[in-house]
Amino acid sequence: MNSLPKMIMTIGVVLIVIGFVMQFIKLGRLPGDIVIKKGNTTFYFPIVTSILLSVVLSLIFYVLGRFR
Secondary structure: OHHHHHHHHHHHOOOOHHHHHHHHOOOOOOOOOOEEEEEEEEEEEEHHHHHHHHHHHHHHHHHHHHHO
C-alpha cells in the first residue's frame, strides 16, 4: 500500500479519536481565553485553547514522523 493512503487513514483515525474525546472534555473555555462582551455582541478568541491544541498536534505529528 502506498504511503498516502496510510497517512490519510491515520489522520482520519486521529480525528475520530479527538472527536470522541472532545465529547467528554470541555475544551474551549480555558482560563486565558479572551472574551469581550458589549451589549448584544460577544467576541471570543480562544488563545490558550489554540496554543494547547498546537502543542498536542505538534506532539502527534512528531510521533507519527518518527515511525516513517
